[in-house]
Each structure stands twice: as structure tokens, then as C-alpha cells.
Amino acid sequence: MKIIVFHGSTRVNGNTEFLTYQAVPKEKGTHIYLRDYNVLPIIDQRHDEGGFNEVEDHHKGLIDQMLSHDIIVFSTPIYWYSMSGPMKLFIDRWSQILRDPAYVDFRKELSKKHVYLIAVGGDTPMVKGLPLVQQFNYICQFYNMSFEGYVIGKASKPGEITKDTAALKAASMLIK
Amino acid sequence: MKIIVFHGSTRVNGNTEFLTYQAVPKEKGTHIYLRDYNVLPIIDQRHDEGGFNEVEDHHKGLIDQMLSHDIIVFSTPIYWYSMSGPMKLFIDRWSQILRDPAYVDFRKELSKKHVYLIAVGGDTPMVKGLPLVQQFNYICQFYNMSFEGYVIGKASKPGEITKDTAALKAASMLIK
Amino acid sequence: MKIIVFHGSTRVNGNTEFLTYQAVPKEKGTHIYLRDYNVLPIIDQRHDEGGFNEVEDHHKGLIDQMLSHDIIVFSTPIYWYSMSGPMKLFIDRWSQILRDPAYVDFRKELSKKHVYLIAVGGDTPMVKGLPLVQQFNYICQFYNMSFEGYVIGKASKPGEITKDTAALKAASMLIK
Amino acid sequence: MKIIVFHGSTRVNGNTEFLTYQAVPKEKGTHIYLRDYNVLPIIDQRHDEGGFNEVEDHHKGLIDQMLSHDIIVFSTPIYWYSMSGPMKLFIDRWSQILRDPAYVDFRKELSKKHVYLIAVGGDTPMVKGLPLVQQFNYICQFYNMSFEGYVIGKASKPGEITKDTAALKAASMLIK
Numbered sequence: 001m002k003i004i005v006f007h008g009s010t011r012v013n014g015n016t017e018f019l020t021y022q023a024v025p026k027e028k029g030t031h032i033y034l035r036d037y038n039v040l041p042i043i044d045q046r047h048d049e050g051g052f053n054e055v056e057d058h059h060k061g062l063i064d065q066m067l068s069h070d071i072i073v074f075s076t077p078i079y080w081y082s083m084s085g086p087m088k089l090f091i092d093r094w095s096q097i098l099r100d101p102a103y104v105d106f107r108k109e110l111s112k113k114h115v116y117l118i119a120v121g122g123d124t125p126m127v128k129g130l131p132l133v134q135q136f137n138y139i140c141q142f143y144n145m146s147f148e149g150y151v152i153g154k155a156s157k158p159g160e161i162t163k164d165t166a167a168l169k170a171a172s173m174l175i176k
Numbered sequence: 177m178k179i180i181v182f183h184g185s186t187r188v189n190g191n192t193e194f195l196t197y198q199a200v201p202k203e204k205g206t207h208i209y210l211r212d213y214n215v216l217p218i219i220d221q222r223h224d225e226g227g228f229n230e231v232e233d234h235h236k237g238l239i240d241q242m243l244s245h246d247i248i249v250f251s252t253p254i255y256w257y258s259m260s261g262p263m264k265l266f267i268d269r270w271s272q273i274l275r276d277p278a279y280v281d282f283r284k285e286l287s288k289k290h291v292y293l294i295a296v297g298g299d300t301p302m303v304k305g306l307p308l309v310q311q312f313n314y315i316c317q318f319y320n321m322s323f324e325g326y327v328i329g330k331a332s333k334p335g336e337i338t339k340d341t342a343a344l345k346a347a348s349m350l351i352k
Numbered sequence: 353m354k355i356i357v358f359h360g361s362t363r364v365n366g367n368t369e370f371l372t373y374q375a376v377p378k379e380k381g382t383h384i385y386l387r388d389y390n391v392l393p394i395i396d397q398r399h400d401e402g403g404f405n406e407v408e409d410h411h412k413g414l415i416d417q418m419l420s421h422d423i424i425v426f427s428t429p430i431y432w433y434s435m436s437g438p439m440k441l442f443i444d445r446w447s448q449i450l451r452d453p454a455y456v457d458f459r460k461e462l463s464k465k466h467v468y469l470i471a472v473g474g475d476t477p478m479v480k481g482l483p484l485v486q487q488f489n490y491i492c493q494f495y496n497m498s499f500e501g502y503v504i505g506k507a508s509k510p511g512e513i514t515k516d517t518a519a520l521k522a523a524s525m526l527i528k
Numbered sequence: 529m530k531i532i533v534f535h536g537s538t539r540v541n542g543n544t545e546f547l548t549y550q551a552v553p554k555e556k557g558t559h560i561y562l563r564d565y566n567v568l569p570i571i572d573q574r575h576d577e578g579g580f581n582e583v584e585d586h587h588k589g590l591i592d593q594m595l596s597h598d599i600i601v602f603s604t605p606i607y608w609y610s611m612s613g614p615m616k617l618f619i620d621r622w623s624q625i626l627r628d629p630a631y632v633d634f635r636k637e638l639s640k641k642h643v644y645l646i647a648v649g650g651d652t653p654m655v656k657g658l659p660l661v662q663q664f665n666y667i668c669q670f671y672n673m674s675f676e677g678y679v680i681g682k683a684s685k686p687g688e689i690t691k692d693t694a695a696l697k698a699a700s701m702l703i704k
Contacts, residue, residue, distance in 0.1 A: 361572070362571045362572045363572040363573075387571075393538065393613040393614055393617070394613060395538045395539075395563075396539040396542070399539070399686050431570070431616075431620050431623070432616075432619050432620060432623075432663070432666075432670075433663040433667060434611070434616065434663050436620070437569040437570060437613070437617050437620045438569055440610065440613050441569070441613050441617075443608050444607050444608060475670065480666050482659075483658075483659030483660070483662040483663050484659070486658075486659040487608070487609040487610050487659050487660075490608075490609040490651075490656050491608055491609060494608075494651065509575065
């Protein structure tokens with residue numbers, strides 16, 4: 001089972017990354033740091049006559065990477081009780097992929113994937129991170145992906161995640 | 177009470193806009209279409225020595241507009257069970273404003289605002305839109321803004337919102 | 353389409369009842385006031401050798417009534433952010449019905465029903481009532497019932513619901 | 529710090545109990561099995577002239593026990609995506625305690641408590657148990673109790689919880 005991790009953090013070596021490495025060590029699996037790629041916001045052209053315009057950015061390359069793995073880990077700091085902007089931009093554009101003739105099997109391919117979520121927040125994330133979990137669950141449902149589990153960590157300042165020993169332990173046991 | 181509406185849709189005259197005009201007619205209040213502005217994703221530099229770099233885009237102008245009104249309406253299509261990317265980018269950057277010496281009263285100013293949410297989705301939004309409502313509630317809590325109400329509409333194809341008569345009625349009664 | 357309403361309130365002519373009558377007038381449909389019936393808490397004997405003991409109370413009569421209608425409306429005051437105790441007792445016992453040889457088609461029969469929820473609370477119910485909505489949604493999913501809609505009203509003191517004009521209007525438009 | 533556990537399960541030695549003993553061993557703390565007590569459903573008489581009638585059952589004794597401890601653990605199987613009926617009955621009656629002259633400090637006393645939740649369900653509890661978590665969070669907010677954490681386990685058949693090693697580990701680390 002090949003693992004790919006999408007890191008949504010905009011800060012290098014942040015708390016979310018640290019927690020994620022407990023689940024998927026750096027040297028294991030494919031680690032994609034979305035901050036290193038250019039992904040433009042979707043423009044909803046689903047109902048335009050000509051459909052979506054081609055977009056010149058890194059999105060399709062990331063999609064191809066995703067599709068070539070079996071397990072997808074979404075790792076995001078909690079920004080305003082939701083996933084980070086870069087991760088939102090990445091996922092929003094899936095609507096465009098769904099209409100792309102080059103990806104007619106997108107939905108079917110995704111239905112074979114196992115998905116995990118790792119999220120870290122500073123403001124009572126064990127409760128206020130739950131809508132984020134529910135959203136990922138709905139995304140998985142839409143594509144019939146198997147949502148296998150999640151870990152929520154609590155941290156705000158750099159390094160603080162090391163104090164959340166329960167989250168670290170849970171992350172180390174996350175991927176089955 | 178001055179009203180400002182932030183439209184998160186990337187499609188002109190879409191369902192979300194239509195529903196929103198039932199609450200705040202086009203000629204009433206200030207309507208901001210986020211798709212017409214350039215707002216870059218936040219780069220989390222909260223913990224950098226020098227703090228945040230200045231960003232050359234429209235964000236501060238939008239913040240100034242927001243602060244000069246009493247009622248804020250967030251109007252967003254539901255993209256993957258959450259707010260649209262452009263709206264997420266707009267709100268993510270509030271973290272930067274919070275550290276900006278030019279906006280020391282940002283939190284205090286926001287605490288005087290009344291907030292409404294209008295969201296439209298195609299996939300059982302009455303249930304799957306609820307995490308989005310909960311997130312906006314947490315955002316309001318953080319800033320001590322008063323979350324006055326929300327309307328969720330159901331629509332996917334252009335014009336379909338006109339069939340959701342309950343949502344249209346609710347929107348027309350939303351702002352107190 | 354025959355309508356049955358299960359009223360979970362323990363107070364006669366309370367706010368929840370008032371709101372519910374906007375959706376289903378007293379003289380229309382079958383109104384069951386759970387407070388007038390004796391329903392004992394479930395004792396989980398799913399894994400007992402002999403299965404469940406027979407229980408002498410009104411539960412089966414209520415189930416029979418429910419099954420003979422097409423539309424089920426659950427009307428409950430929000431007690432501690434969830435449905436009322438009497439309604440919880442009523443639904444908990446469905447686990448026993450599921451194992452009852454006299455109700456082998458229980459799940460299949462329920463899958464034909466349309467379900468609505470009407471809930472009234474005093475403590476910011478528009479937000480704090482949402483977990484209750486989500487729970488009813490999961491119940492409907494389990495039985496493959498169609499969860500058609502819900503209305504949340506705000507009221508605490510007797511009669512206060514009359515001020516929530518938006519909820520009254522929404523209730524009057526609820527049943528399609 | 530004195531610990532009390534309220535067990536909501538109606539089955540002796542069930543999965544929820546097993547998981548709970550990882551957090552609070554049987555010989556440690558006070559274990560209350562609600563199934564062994566008689567607690568009647570609340571009748572909402574908050575707005576009756578004479579207030580609530582006295583109720584002859586075990587409720588006040590349980591409240592007294594609760595108040596004499598510092599840490600409260602609510603342990604419940606997930607019945608229809610919510611707490612068990614016996615636990616709901618127990619908590620519903622707090623509304624009566626709030627109006628009882630013998631408990632004028634009820635709210636203030638509870639505000640000193642630390643609360644944990646342990647829940648076990650069979651139907652994707654990691655997601656479908658979240659509304660239950662949110663409800664407990666709201667209950668804690670109401671009383672200004674500190675909601676310290678929760679563990680959700682997955683199990684349906686007797687003994688199955690032993691396979692959820694992540695939940696067992698999390699429970700063992702739950703109480704700080």
C-alpha cells in the first residue's frame with residue numbers, strides 16, 4: 001500500500017508536520033508540501049458552455065501523484081476551524097478534474113483509496129476541529145473513499161505539539 | 177446599521193447570489209464580490225522573528241470596508257462541504273491582520289459586528305452544510321461577534337435556487 | 353400520505369407543540385404525545401442467549417401506529433442539546449423491535465417513510481441544536497428513511513415561540 | 529482529585545465498561561452503574577406555579593455523589609447516535625435540580641468539575657459519535673465545567689472493543 005501525504009501547512013517544520021511524521025515518517029511514503037506548489041482557486045465553470053478553461057499550474061501533477069497511491073493522508077493545521085487555504089484550493093479544484101475528459105475515472109479511482117486526516121489546532125481542537133472531520137467525511141462519502149481515521153492534535157506555538165502525548169501516540173497508531 | 181455582503185461565489189449571478197439578494201437586495205448595502213479581488217493565501221509567519229511580510233494585494237482594503245459596516249453577511253456556495261476557496265483565503269488572512277500594528281483594535285472592532293451566513297449547496301446541504309455553520313459560529317465566538325442567523329439553500333444547476341421556496345422565504349426574513 | 357407526529361415534550365401546550373402545529377395542525381394527522389404513554393428504557397439484551405425479554409408497556413402499540421403512516425414528524429424540545437428523555441426512550445427501544453420476530457420487516461417498512469424534525473430550544477438552538485439534527489440524520493440513514501427537513505425554533509418561557517416568526521414560517525412550509 | 533464514573537450501559541461488563549476501566553480501573557474511583565438506580569424522566573414543570581413536584585427516586589442521591597467528586601467521567605454506549613436512555617434521564621433531571629432550593633449552588637459547584645466522556649458505538653462511531661461529543665461539550669459549557677477530553681471506541685459484539693487498540697490506548701492516557 002503506497003502512502004501519500006498532502007501537507008497543508010504554510011510553515012516549514014510546524015506542529016502539524018511533526019505530528020504527521022509520527023504517522024508517516026519522512027522517509028516513508030510520498031510527502032507533498034502544498035506550499036511548494038502553485039494551485040489557483042477554482043473558477044466555477046461547470047455550467048459554462050465551453051466548460052472549464054485550462055489552468056496553468058501544478059494541480060494536475062498533484063492529482064496524478066495522488067491517484068498513483070493507495071493511502072492518502074491529509075495533514076492540515078486548523079485555520080479558522082477548517083483546513084488551510086492551500087489545502088482548500090487543492091480540493092476545490094477537484095470539481096474541475098471531475099469534468100476533465102482526461103480524468104473520466106477520477107471518481108472511480110478515488111473510491112479505491114483509504115483516507116486519513118491529521119489536524120492540529122490551538123483553540124480547543126478536540127471539539128472545534130470536529131466540523132473539519134465531518135467535512136472530510138463528507139468528501140470521502142462523495143467519492144466513496146474509505147475514511148479510515150483521524151487524529152487531532154493541540155498546539156499553537158512552535159514545538160508545542162510535543163506536549164500532546166496522546167495525539168502523538170494516536171498518530172503513531174493511526175495507519176493500519 | 178450598515179450592511180456589507182461578502183460574496184464567495186466564483187460564478188456571476190449564481191444561486192448563492194440570488195438567494196443572498198433576498199436577504200440584502202443588490203441596491204441595499206455594500207456588495208463585495210471576492211472574485212473581483214486579489215487575495216493571496218496566508219503564509220503563517222506568526223512565529224517568525226520579523227513577523228509577517230507585507231503582502232501586495234487587496235486584503236487590507238477589504239478589511240477596511242468590513243470594519244466600516246455594522247452587519248456582515250458571508251455568502252458562499254458550499255464547495256466540498258465548506259466555504260469557497262476565495263472566502264477561505266479572505267478569512268485565513270485575518271490571522272495576519274491580528275498581528276498588524278495598524279489594526280490593533282481588529283478584534284475589538286469585530287466584537288461589535290452582527291454576522292449572518294448564507295450558503296447554498298447541491299448535496300443535501302441542510303445536513304452536510306452544518307459543519308460550515310458550526311465553523312462560522314466558532315469564528316464569531318473567537319472575535320466575540322454576534323452570530324445572528326443563517327440560511328442554507330439547496331441548488332446545483334443555474335437557477336435551481338428558485339425552487340427552494342423555503343430558503344428564499346427564510347432569506348427574506350433573515351436580517352433583523 | 354398519512355402523517356403521524358410524535359411529540360416528545362413533557363409539558364402540555366408548550367412551545368414545541370405550538371411550532372409543530374404550524375407544520376401539522378392539530379386536526380390534521382395523528383398526534384401522539386409520548387408523555388401519555390409508558391415506555392420503559394431499553395435493556396440491551398441483543399447478545400443474551402434468550403434475546404430480549406418481553407416488556408409490558410405501550411411501545412409496540414406506538415410502533416404499530418408509526419408503521420401505519422407515511423410521514424413521521426419528530427417534535428421535541430431540546431433537553432440538554434438532545435431530544436427529550438421520553439423520545440429517547442421511544443427510539444432506544446427500536447433496537448429491540450429490530451430483533452422482534454413480529455417485526456421482521458421493521459427496517460424495510462421504515463425505509464419507505466419520510467421524516468421531519470421539529471425542535472425548540474432556549475440556548476442558541478440554531479447552533480447548539482445542530483448535533484441533534486445530525487443524530488436524526490444518522491437514524492434516518494440507518495433505516496434508509498428519507499430525512500426531508502427540519503425546523504429549529506427558539507423559545508424558553510411559555511409562549512415565547514410566537515416571537516420566532518422565522519421558525520413559525522419555516523414550520524408552515526416544512527411538509528412538502 | 530476524586531473521580532466518579534457514571535456508567536450508562538444497560539449491559540453488565542459490556543464494551544463501554546471495558547474501555548472505561550482502561551481510563552479508571554474498577555478499584556479506583558467511584559463507579560456508578562445507572563442501570564442499578566431508578567431515575568424517572570423529567571416532567572418539565574419549570575413554568576408551573578408550584579414548580580417541580582418532589583420525585584421519589586434515586587436521582588438526588590446520585591447528584592450528591594457527583595458533587596462530592598472532582599472529576600466526572602460519563603461512560604456511555606452510543607444508542608442511536610446519542611447517549612443511552614438511562615444517562616439521558618439522569619442528565620435531563622438536572623433541570624429540576626437547578627430549581628431545587630436544596631441545590632442553589634448546583635451550577636457553581638459543577639463549574640469546578642473536570643469532565644471526560646467515553647463512548648462506544650458500532651456504526652462508524654469515530655464520525656457518527658461526534659454529535660454526542662458536541663452535546664457533552666455544550667452541557668459542559670452551560671455549567672462552565674471543564675471538558676477535558678473524550679475517547680470514542682468501536683465495538684458492537686461482546687468483547688469486540690479489545691480489537692480497538694487505539695481506543696484502549698487513548699483511554700489509558702485520558703485522565704490527566
